[in-house]
Amino acid sequence: MRAVILEGYGGPERLRTAQLPDPRPGPGQILVRAAASAVNPVDLEVRSGSAAANVSASFPMILGWDLSGEVVETGPGVSRFAVGDRVIAMSAQMATGVGTHAELVALDEAIAAHAPRGVSLRGAAALPLAGLTAAQALAVLDPSPGQTLLVTGAVGAVGGYAVQLATARGIEVVAYVRPQDTALAHELGAKQVATDGASLPTAACDLLLETAGVPEAISAVRDGGRAVSIVPSAKPEPERGIEVRMSFVEQDGAGLADLARLVEQGVLTLRVAEVFDYERAPEAHRRMAAGGTRGKLLVTP
Ligand SMILES: NC(=O)c1ccc[n+]([C@@H]2O[C@H](COP(=O)([O-])OP(=O)(O)OC[C@H]3O[C@@H](n4cnc5c(N)ncnc54)[C@H](OP(=O)(O)O)[C@@H]3O)[C@@H](O)[C@H]2O)c1
Missing domain, CATH: 3.90.180.10 (Medium-chain alcohol dehydrogenases, catalytic domain)
Structure with missing residues (x-):
């Protein structure tokens, strides 16, 4: 071969x-x-x-x-x-x-x-890899419907699936993206879009999924909120009682079957x-x- x-x-x-x-x-x-x-x-x-x-x-x-x-x-x-x-x-x-x-x-x-x-x-x-990473990181965050989730790198491979998965579960997504990606972030389901530190809400989001290597985005998480990073070289420093965890993708055929069903249902593109x-x-x-x-x-x- x-x-x-x-x-x-x-x-x-x-x-x-x-x-x-x-x-x-x-x-x-x-x-x-x-x-x-x-x-x-x-x-x-x-x-x-x-x-x-x-x-x-x-x-x-x-x-x-x-x-x-x-x-x-x-x-x-x-x-x-x-x-x-x-x-x-x-x-x-x-x-x-x-x-x-x-x-x-x-x-x-x-x-x-x-x-x-x-x-x-x-x-x-x-x-497979990006979808499983997004699903497994969200499972660590365990968001509830109505909570706000900041996703950094929200139009990237992992971030894009995370936005779609979270939106489908009734979570309000704030997307942190490059300025030229604003429209795409909304298309994927984000309610709000931030393109720099100044436009990020201050201490207002319940949860953070960090995929872009911008640990300073933790400033947007409310006191006592939760953050998960998938970028080991840029783990956010815990502050204001915020719990910070890392997530590393694991092989998972059953998890992939769930994601495939979501593709068939049009939830994931x-x-x-x-x-x-x-x-x-x-x-x-x-x-x-x-x-x-x-x-x-x-x-x-
Ligand atoms: N822990 C794990 O198991 C795991 C699994 C998968 C991936 N990862 C890691 O997670 C990261 C994302 O992976 P991916 O496959 O989703 O990569 P990707 O498709 O390149 O997505 C990353 C996104 O973040 C954006 N970004 C980077 N820096 C930014 C900044 N300063 N401001 C705004 N947006 C910014 C990128 O925009 P540009 O393209 O314009 O820079 C891109 O849209 C990588 O570091 C990867 O190594 C970890």
Whole structure:
């Protein structure tokens, strides 16, 4: 099979397409022929070596966490999927070494879900990592209907899903975005939009979900409120009795199935900015590093 491999830490130019032996599904595993995977900020950290202390895979390494595709073989004991099923999955590549930028990926069935119907299989690769991160961070915040939630980076991959998930649950979202993203933030469901510190409400929001690396946004949370950050390098300092927690995405097939249902119901929209074939994977990394992308960058065989 063909795959995008990394032979040593470095810049995007270290990514190249290579032939590797086909993987075989072990017990409880499905073999998926990829329709697409996506690039996430974590892939840039793994590639550059900045996350090396947490990377368990050895070189040559296949990058990628998101996957959409079709089951082509099942291992012994697989009960939820059959050959021909369209699936999505999130593989915690950094910890497990199982990357998704490959034509064939063998994965535990527990981390996969049926792909949402009514959307392209390729586009469904925009959902897993960012969708699960948003859902799991919101679960930590545990907001109630009527509460106000400030989401920073609210039109980003994680932030955008968080805004849609929270709005659907009757939570009032205040979005913190770049000035040019005001209209998009409202489209996603935000009631209010702030584009700089001055336009943020002061000590007025019940909750904060911080995805943009702007820890100072904690100033918008009321005394005794709660904050969750997904950016470890920019954890907000607790102040005024505000509880601050970190959330790190975990593999979760059942959680993905819930998200797929929300896509089918129109609660979540999948946004794809650009599709890159394997040979253009370095360009996809450069695009992500440049910032300003709205929608996922997909990588396809
Ligand atoms: N803990 C976890 O498990 C986990 C999981 C997923 C992601 N993450 C981390 O979470 C962060 C977001 O990931 P993502 O995939 O959602 O990235 P993304 O799609 O690039 O979204 C980030 C958003 O924040 C915006 N932003 C950044 N700085 C800003 C500022 N100063 N003011 C206003 N907006 C700002 C970005 O705008 P521009 O593009 O214009 O800069 C972008 O819209 C990354 O740091 C990623 O590493 C953590």
